[in-house]
Amino acid sequence: MKKKEVKKVLTRKSLEGPYQSPKGMRDLIGEEVYNYQGFFEKAAEVAIYYGFTPIETPILEQEEVFVRGVGEGTDIVDKELYTLRTKGGDKLALRPEFTASVMRAYLEHGMQSLPQPVMLYSSGTLYRHDKPQRGRYRELRQFNLEILGSEKAINDALVIKVFISILSEAGIKEIQLKLNSIGDKDCRPNYRRELVNYYRKNLGKVCVDCIERFKTNPMRLLDCKEEQCQEIKSKAPDSVSFLCEPCKRHFKEVLEYLEGMDIEYTIDHTLVRGLDYYTRTVFEIASKQKEGSDIMSGLSLGGGGRYDYLGKVLGSNKPVPAVGVALGADRIISSGEKLTPRIVKKPKVFFIQLGYEAKLKSVNVIEILREARIPLAHSISKDSLASQLAMAEKLQIPFTIILGQREVIDNTVIVRDMENRSQKSISLKELAVYLKEIKTVAKK
Numbered sequence: 001m002k003k004k005e006v007k008k009v010l011t012r013k014s015l016e017g018p019y020q021s022p023k024g025m026r027d028l029i030g031e032e033v034y035n036y037q038g039f040f041e042k043a044a045e046v047a048i049y050y051g052f053t054p055i056e057t058p059i060l061e062q063e064e065v066f067v068r069g070v071g072e073g074t075d076i077v078d079k080e081l082y083t084l085r086t087k088g089g090d091k092l093a094l095r096p097e098f099t100a101s102v103m104r105a106y107l108e109h110g111m112q113s114l115p116q117p118v119m120l121y122s123s124g125t126l127y128r129h130d131k132p133q134r135g136r137y138r139e140l141r142q143f144n145l146e147i148l149g150s151e152k153a154i155n156d157a158l159v160i161k162v163f164i165s166i167l168s169e170a171g172i173k174e175i176q177l178k179l180n181s182i183g184d185k186d187c188r189p190n191y192r193r194e195l196v197n198y199y200r201k202n203l204g205k206v207c208v209d210c211i212e213r214f215k216t217n218p219m220r221l222l223d224c225k226e227e228q229c230q231e232i233k234s235k236a237p238d239s240v241s242f243l244c245e246p247c248k249r250h251f252k253e254v255l256e257y258l259e260g261m262d263i264e265y266t267i268d269h270t271l272v273r274g275l276d277y278y279t280r281t282v283f284e285i286a287s288k289q290k291e292g293s294d295i296m297s298g299l300s301l302g303g304g305g306r307y308d309y310l311g312k313v314l315g316s317n318k319p320v321p322a323v324g325v326a327l328g329a330d331r332i333i334s335s336g337e338k339l340t341p342r343i344v345k346k347p348k349v350f351f352i353q354l355g356y357e358a359k360l361k362s363v364n365v366i367e368i369l370r371e372a373r374i375p376l377a378h379s380i381s382k383d384s385l386a387s388q389l390a391m392a393e394k395l396q397i398p399f400t401i402i403l404g405q406r407e408v409i410d411n412t413v414i415v416r417d418m419e420n421r422s423q424k425s426i427s428l429k430e431l432a433v434y435l436k437e438i439k440t441v442a443k444k
């Protein structure tokens with residue numbers, strides 16, 4: 001089949017196949033899987049140093065957990081939730097974020113009776129039926145941190161600090177942190193009223209989406225990215241001037257802790273992060289936009305905030321003040337350095353087999369080295385010495401082990417130094433010890 005025809009078949013919307021992954025969802029293959037594993041491993045390591053422990057929640061939840069938790073009138077619930085009805089009639093939804101699930105788990109397992117706060121990290125895939133574009137997928141991956149059971153401002157600063165440390169480990173050091181405070185149930189209604197009054201006067205000048213937001217979720221008006229709305233947005237009343245005394249004090253403390261940690265920030269009055277559950281602190285970190293750099297720069301790498309009412313919304317009889325952050329793994333990985341997971345080892349030796357008997361015995365040799373934890377590469381489906389040596393050269397592996405007919409009979413292998421071409425016969429029993437010795441010598 002010609003290339004063009006293959007493409008046609010692959011893009012055909014056919015129910016008979018060949019099939020493609022769903023729109024906005026990707027297969028991760030080889031290196032890509034390692035990049036994600038490496039990032040999540042490093043992020044977990046940083047989180048553990050800061051006192052977080054892991055939690056894994058199901059990918060599916062009762063739909064209500066998100067409808068009530070994240071809130072109607074938000075894009076995530078109204079437009080992006082993947083929902084399904086099970087054969088038993090339950091209404092479930094694929095998780096679009098971690099926070100509501102983690103709070104559900106905290107309440108379900110009575111974590112309120114543990115010493116507070118409870119610090120949890122989680123990671124994995126999330127699902128949002130959004131319009132796919134660069135850096136925006138329908139199956140996305142996040143690393144997530146939550147501190148539940150404390151309203152203290154130090155926790156707000158702490159999740160931001162851990163976020164920055166993880167970015168730094170991933171090689172992203174040029175960042176901009178924006179934050180804002182959107183108040184609580186006492187002061188936010190006043191602010192909201194003022195915002196609505198302001199937008200009511202300007203409704204003729206805003207985009208159609210903003211007219212919809214005005215009706216359903218006015219705080220989201222400040223999220224609008226449309227050019228025509230920017231001026232109206234920049235002159236909108238700001239929430240910080242409406243904060244009540246306790247919220248003002250809390251925000252001031254967050255800023256003081258950040259300053260104490262030498263973390264630079266800017267206060268952005270248009271940052272509201274339109275989810276219902278946020279209270280007080282909200283924040284976002286983006287990579288610093290550089291002139292002429294690609295479109296990934298300046299994109300939001302993650303964000304979060306305080307959500308003191310979510311616990312009650314999900315059925316707790318006591319308030320559960322909490323704060324959290326979600327890091328966008330897809331964007332961090334594509335803009336940062338690639339981190340290698342611990343399980344991936346650079347091969348130190350290349351294994352070559354010659355002849356039928358040697359091939360039969362080759363897996364035994366690989367197993368000896370695996371047990372001794374010596375990473376090895378091979379190409380046991382190949383037969384000729386030349387093609388196997390060429391592969392070893394190509395991979396730039398310093399030593400090869402050669403198992404030929406004679407070695408099979410003697411229970412030995414030849415160990416060849418690829419640099420100076422010297423070689424030595426070593427018994428299989430001593431192979432692991434010998435390789436460890438020469439590897440150490442070679443390192444010196």
Ligand code: AMP
Pocket residue numbers: 097128130135136137138139140141142300301302303304326327328329330331
């Ligand atoms: P959010 O959970 O919406 O606050 O998003 C937190 C971070 O996740 C964002 O800053 C992005 O880096 C990332 N993110 C959000 N939505 C997507 C998406 N659809 N595809 C890829 N990354 C996303």
